[in-house]
Each structure stands twice: as C-alpha cells, then as structure tokens.
Amino acid sequence: MIIIQKLLTGKPAPLSHEPSVVTAIRRSEVDELRVFMDHIAGDEVANKQHHGGLARVLHHYPGEHYAFWKSCYPDKQFPLGSLGENLTTLGILEQDICIGDVFRIGTVLCSVTEPRKPCFTLNHHFQVPGFARVVQNELRTGWFYKILEPGVVRLGDTIALQERSYPELNVRDCVEALLVEFRRDVLERMSVNPSLSSNWRGPAQEALVKGVLPDGSRRLGE
Numbered sequence: 001m002i003i004i005q006k007l008l009t010g011k012p013a014p015l016s017h018e019p020s021v022v023t024a025i026r027r028s029e030v031d032e033l034r035v036f037m038d039h040i041a042g043d044e045v046a047n048k049q050h051h052g053g054l055a056r057v058l059h060h061y062p063g064e065h066y067a068f069w070k071s072c073y074p075d076k077q078f079p080l081g082s083l084g085e086n087l088t089t090l091g092i093l094e095q096d097i098c099i100g101d102v103f104r105i106g107t108v109l110c111s112v113t114e115p116r117k118p119c120f121t122l123n124h125h126f127q128v129p130g131f132a133r134v135v136q137n138e139l140r141t142g143w144f145y146k147i148l149e150p151g152v153v154r155l156g157d158t159i160a161l162q163e164r165s166y167p168e169l170n171v172r173d174c175v176e177a178l179l180v181e182f183r184r185d186v187l188e189r190m191s192v193n194p195s196l197s198s199n200w201r202g203p204a205q206e207a208l209v210k211g212v213l214p215d216g217s218r219r220l221g222e
Contacts, residue, residue, distance in 0.1 A: 002091035012046035025084035061085035061142035094172035100195030107151030120221025
C-alpha cells in the first residue's frame with residue numbers, strides 16, 4: 001500500500017541564507033493538488049532546465065529517504081517535503097517504478113517520464129557542499145510524471161498502478177546507467193524507450209555513441 005504523507009507546492013524565492021540563489025525548492029504543505037495538463041495550481045519553477053514542462057509536471061519523492069539523509073547528516077534538518085517534491089509517500093521506491101508506468105493518483109491519471117536529475121540547488125538549500133552528487137550517486141532522486149488526465153490529489157487518496165509497459169526499465173537503473181556508472185544494456189533500453197523523456201533518451205543515445213557518460217559537474221555545482 002502506498003501512503004501519501006505530504007502534498008506540496010512552491011514558488012520561486014531567494015534562499016534566506018543565500019539570496020543570490022532563487023529557487024522554488026522551499027515548499028508549502030497543502031491539503032490538495034489541483035493538477036492540470038501542464039502545471040499544478042500554485043506551483044512554479046525557477047530552473048526550467050531541470051524542472052517544469054509537460055514531461056515534468058508532478059514530482060514524486062519517497063518519504064523513506066528522509067531517514068537515510070538524516071543518518072548521513074545528523075546535524076542537518078530533513079523534514080518531509082524538503083527536497084522540492086509535490087508528492088511525498090511511503091511504500092514505493094525508485095526500483096519499484098518503471099518508465100512509462102501509468103498511475104491513478106486521486107483523480108489524476110499520470111505516466112512516469114523520467115527520474116529527477118539532482119542539481120546544485122540542493123547544495124545551497126541544505127548548506128551541504130556536494131549534496132546533489134550524493135543524492136545522485138545514492139540513486140535516491142525521485143521521479144517525474146506527465147499528466148494524461150487532469151484532476152485533484154488529496155491527502156488520503158489512493159495511488160494505483162494502471163498499466164506497466166516497460167517492466168525491464170526502472171527509474172533507479174536509469175539514474176545509475178546515465179549518471180553514475182556506464183551500463184550499456186540499460187542505456188540501450190533507454191535509447192529506444194518512447195515513454196522516456198527526450199531529456200534522458202537523447203543523452204542515453206549520445207552516451208552509447210561516445211562510450212562515456214555526460215559530464216554532470218556543472219549541473220551539480222562542481
């Protein structure tokens with residue numbers, strides 16, 4: 001059973017401890033998400049390179065990961081929802097989610113399009129140098145959905161898998177194969193998967209041609 005722990009929205013604002021960084025990662029808890037085909041009511045993005053767009057309307061992050069982050073950084077606070085997601089849950093992880101999976105979440109019908117690519121905002125938000133790469137290398141990124149049918153998600157709603165077309169390609173493997181360790185078999189599956197967003201399918205194709213993974217140092221703030 002998948003349990004919704006938190007629903008969240010946010011708008012771009014400067015970080016209080018680092019005003020030069022404008023981000024929507026600081027979220028506000030809400031009772032419901034009103035989800036449209038291209039946005040969530042009251043939710044905006046600052047970095048459109050890594051967030052937003054039709055393939056990245058709804059961001060889902062496993063609540064199980066927060067205890068792990070707290071164990072890694074005991075002097076830091078990791079409240080639920082603080083990694084910038086819209087939906088925090090218990091009961092499902094990256095290895096349980098496959099690209100193209102179709103879920104009914106509340107009245108919303110949505111499809112998994114890509115993992116999240118951690119970016120430097122995480123370093124600044126938590127004031128932990130290198131945290132974005134740790135999130136990436138630990139394969140605890142969360143994932144995005146595109147919207148097939150708009151609707152409303154409320155606390156207490158069910159999350160039910162409706163369709164699984166690509167059981168051989170899960171979110172965790174995609175992150176590892178493209179961002180952490182070159183895995184030709186996974187990259188080959190990614191390169192031809194029509195449900196994987198172009199943000200991931202294109203780089204997978206390029207990695208296969210070049211034989212090396214893309215350099216993510218700039219995205220990670222290194």
